[in-house]
Amino acid sequence: MNSTPRTQTPAIVAAGAAEPVDTTAPSGSPVLCLCAAAARVGGRTLWSGVDLEVRSGEFVAVLGPNGVGKSTLVKVLLGTVPAAAGDVRVLGRRPGEAGHRIGYLPQRRSFDADLRIRGADIVRMGLDGDRWGVPLPWSRSRRVERQRITEVIELVGASAYAQRPIGQCSGGEQQRLLIAQALVRRPEVLLLDEPLDSLDLPNQSAVAALIGRICHREGVAVVLVAHDVNPILHHLDRVVYIAEGGAVCGPPSEVINSGTLTRLYRTPVEVLSTKDGRLVVVGRPEAPALHTDRPVGRQRSGGD
Numbered sequence: 349m350n351s352t353p354r355t356q357t358p359a360i361v362a363a364g365a366a367e368p369v370d371t372t373a374p375s376g377s378p379v380l381c382l383c384a385a386a387a388r389v390g391g392r393t394l395w396s397g398v399d400l401e402v403r404s405g406e407f408v409a410v411l412g413p414n415g416v417g418k419s420t421l422v423k424v425l426l427g428t429v430p431a432a433a434g435d436v437r438v439l440g441r442r443p444g445e446a447g448h449r450i451g452y453l454p455q456r457r458s459f460d461a462d463l464r465i466r467g468a469d470i471v472r473m474g475l476d477g478d479r480w481g482v483p484l485p486w487s488r489s490r491r492v493e494r495q496r497i498t499e500v501i502e503l504v505g506a507s508a509y510a511q512r513p514i515g516q517c518s519g520g521e522q523q524r525l526l527i528a529q530a531l532v533r534r535p536e537v538l539l540l541d542e543p544l545d546s547l548d549l550p551n552q553s554a555v556a557a558l559i560g561r562i563c564h565r566e567g568v569a570v571v572l573v574a575h576d577v578n579p580i581l582h583h584l585d586r587v588v589y590i591a592e593g594g595a596v597c598g599p600p601s602e603v604i605n606s607g608t609l610t611r612l613y614r615t616p617v618e619v620l621s622t623k624d625g626r627l628v629v630v631g632r633p634e635a636p637a638l639h640t641d642r643p644v645g646r647q648r649s650g651g652d
């Protein structure tokens with residue numbers, strides 16, 4: 349994470365839930381905007397009245413219990429699920445119109461151990477546009493492509509194993525290569541759906557730090573869906589916490605606290621602070637899904 353103090357985007361919303369969280373002036377230019385947005389799937393409204401603005405270089409986590417519509421929020425931004433109400437803008441355009449300017453890592457994919465395709469070829473698939481079925485809007489020479497692939501593999505620290513068959517890479521190595529794939533076209537926005545899922549704790553920390561660096565040093569806006577905020581909290585600028593059909597957004601310490609979550613859930617919720625500065629959320633009405641049984645990491649501090 350950069351060591352420069354960062355500013356935050358003002359307030360947020362909540363669908364009839366918690367009051368806006370007051371923050372200071374935003375930095376960067378807005379790249380994602382939801383205004384009074386709602387999502388409806390299978391005849392059911394998942395959330396509504398959600399306002400959110402994400403600026404370039406911001407790292408925002410989407411949190412909440414299972415099934416509240418975190419992934420759906422990402423899909424609304426991608427344009428694969430239409431917003432049921434409100435206005436959604438992605439890089440100033442309607443969702444789905446920003447093409448290669450958006451990088452997307454879907455929920456965990458597993459690779460068969462026998463799969464022979466090399467890690468570098470997985471990264472190349474992002475460059476070729478295969479993941480979207482959309483050809484690149486410009487032609488590139490093979491040399492330039494190779495350079496970019498090498499560059500992005502170095503960026504995610506995957507050079508040592510990028511020539512190995514992907515099926516022989518560890519979960520953490522595979523995840524770095526998939527992040528490289530999402531980054532290869534130099535997106536301005538990176539949408540990551542549970543990229544830390546199924547990684548062990550050291551790999552969660554390492555991948556979280558990597559994403560934080562990409563966001564803050566490369567100026568990419570990152571929206572990351574997580575069940576457990578613990579590994580990323582140290583790197584985050586803001587969180588969007590979805591529950592009870594609404595959402596509240598703000599700096600982690602202003603959202604993950606007893607008052608805000610009690611208002612969001614409309615039932616008593618307690619956020620405890622451990623000796624080492626971690627937070628534990630208890631008393632949520634839903635089944636445990638987010639840091640109810642384990643501590644969440646330290647609040648944002650300096651470097652990563």
Ligand SMILES: Nc1ncnc2c1ncn2[C@@H]1O[C@H](COP(=O)(O)OP(=O)(O)OP(=O)(O)O)[C@@H](O)[C@H]1O
Pocket residue numbers: 389390394412413414415416417418419420421575
């Ligand atoms: N196409 C669909 N048709 C009907 N229901 C859907 C559809 N897509 C998602 N849902 C339902 O919408 C709800 C929200 O799904 P979503 O994947 O966005 O939740 P989530 O918060 O990301 O959940 P999790 O934390 O378990 O991954 C779930 O109950 C899911 O079953």
